[in-house]
Amino acid sequence: MKALQLLDVGQVALLEIPVPDIKADELLIRTGATTICTSDLNDIRENPFDIAFPITMGHEGAGTVVQVGSLVQGFSIGDRVATHPVHPCGSCAACRRGWGHLCTAMEHFAINRPGTFAEYYPVRHDRARHIPDDIPFTAAALAEPISVCLEALAQACVPAQGTLLILGDGPFGVLMARLEASASSNISPVKTVLAGWQDFRLAFARDAVTLNTYGVRDPYVMLRAEADELGYDAVILAVGSAAAVRLGLSLLRPRGRFVVFSALPGETPVDLFRVHLDELAIVGACSDEDRFDDAVARLGDAELRMEELITHTFPLARHEEALALAETGHDRALKVAFAFQAGL
Numbered sequence: 001m002k003a004l005q006l007l008d009v010g011q012v013a014l015l016e017i018p019v020p021d022i023k024a025d026e027l028l029i030r031t032g033a034t035t036i037c038t039s040d041l042n043d044i045r046e047n048p049f050d051i052a053f054p055i056t057m058g059h060e061g062a063g064t065v066v067q068v069g070s071l072v073q074g075f076s077i078g079d080r081v082a083t084h085p086v087h088p089c090g091s092c093a094a095c096r097r098g099w100g101h102l103c104t105a106m107e108h109f110a111i112n113r114p115g116t117f118a119e120y121y122p123v124r125h126d127r128a129r130h131i132p133d134d135i136p137f138t139a140a141a142l143a144e145p146i147s148v149c150l151e152a153l154a155q156a157c158v159p160a161q162g163t164l165l166i167l168g169d170g171p172f173g174v175l176m177a178r179l180e181a182s183a184s185s186n187i188s189p190v191k192t193v194l195a196g197w198q199d200f201r202l203a204f205a206r207d208a209v210t211l212n213t214y215g216v217r218d219p220y221v222m223l224r225a226e227a228d229e230l231g232y233d234a235v236i237l238a239v240g241s242a243a244a245v246r247l248g249l250s251l252l253r254p255r256g257r258f259v260v261f262s263a264l265p266g267e268t269p270v271d272l273f274r275v276h277l278d279e280l281a282i283v284g285a286c287s288d289e290d291r292f293d294d295a296v297a298r299l300g301d302a303e304l305r306m307e308e309l310i311t312h313t314f315p316l317a318r319h320e321e322a323l324a325l326a327e328t329g330h331d332r333a334l335k336v337a338f339a340f341q342a343g344l
Contacts, residue, residue, distance in 0.1 A: 001016070006055050009047050017118075032340055040057055043057070055110055069125065089106060151285050177208040182304050196213070242268045245264065
């Protein structure tokens, strides 16, 4: 099969490799579509997770079951599925507490098990979910991104009629804005503000207040004007920027919550005196705590129209163009996918 592999930092190659064997508790998936994540680009650029090379890249995928392990029940050849990249061990201290998403011995697509940037990939059966025939694979590949966005929103704990600021207009920031707008009731909706640098991307955040802060000398003033008199109830960091951390914390009300969704490598200065005085909460949002089923259910939500977020599709053979667009085309692309079957 053809697979896009990371051979070393900065070295990506499309290779012919054997189709993976599956274990008794696994499924073999013929890839229908897989989407490019910012973390895939980070792996190419920096390898922050110390991946052992070579590795087949990609972790956001969906496709068709073509082989079923001997111990698997509930799946058949031909089933259409969305898959989750995180494979908790089930036995470590975190898993025993019900925190499988924080498993200390997890397997993960494209880190220590084969990824989805390939014609076929294996997945443990409990990390796959059936999807309806009317959901295209390109949209179904967003199931895991949806689940981690649901986790970030849950960590934000925005009260009814509260205010939420999302910093960063990448695919995840836009997705969070759409999900929050969909979840908010008509009686007590949450006011959601999305701040970013690209009008093209901000336009995808329907039902949110969108603010382009590019080139703004003091974005605090612009963003503070959309909050209530005390500040925002929660701020979600959806951009890897130390400046955004400082800005977000300064915009919180007393006892507000700052959710770190985008990873920031290295040390980031934080005004702990402000955290102390205003009793602020700083929390992480990594992977998702059993939100995969909810995410899959959202795929068919006509209001959310998830397929709109896939702005470009490419065959795997055009991977250089696809990766470059995802990396630098922020003014014309939101979510970029590799499609493997006609009609996706």
